[in-house]
Amino acid sequence: RKKRNGESLSKEEILFLVSSYTKNKIPDYQFSAFLMAVYLKGMNITETAALTEAMLYSGKVIDADTGQPIEAAVVLGTWYKVTPTPAGGVSSYYDARETITDMNGEFSIPGMGLRIMSNLAPMNLLIFKSGYEHIGSIHWVSLKVDELLSKKIKWEGDKPVISIKKLTMEERKKHGPPSRPSAPIEKMKLLTGEINIERIGLGLTPFDVGGNNK
DSSP states (O other), rough: TTHHHHHHOHHHHHHHHHHHTTTTTOOOOHHHHHHHHHHHHHOOOHHHHHHHHHEEEEEEEEEEEOOBBBBTOOEEEEEEEEETTTTTTEEEEEEEEEEEEETSSEEEEEEOOTTTTTTTOOOOEEEEEEBBOOEEEEEEHHHHOOOOOOGEEEEEEEEEEEEOOOOHHHHHHHHSSSSOSSOOOOOOOHHHHHHHHHHHTTOOOOOOOTTOOO
């Protein structure tokens, strides 16, 4: 209502609004009304910055044994569109974005924005660092509801702190490198590079730039 009346929203109000919508606490029609008000009234610089922050997927990766942050772990976010069919939903690749963790083990991936009724599924998350176990590819929302993952994750507000275990060479050979998701090679160059480090360390053939190896 404030935005409809031309008033500015605070950062806290925008963060609460987006967080509530993504947790299904606000129905589509109410959020659509907010989007229409934004379209008609616009947003100032402060509101735009707050909305951008609200749509980030952020977290932290640490060593499961030492608790120390893991730098340069690759974090890949992949989105799929789900098309309803008589036989059930069919997923198809939509987009992917990747980054690496900083010296504090922290990462942020920009989301796809607010897409009402777009059939766009939640972001799939994959985390990998050569020499460690990998996480994913899993739905972001599963970080809070998956019983097995709950043992690896602690929450600082809305940000997950994800623990991954350093593996012995025997464990690395047993598990092998993670499979890459169905995304164009140019969308996951960081992940491919990290997987190649692991493959070479295990005596396996690295992926070529065309991504022909599986």
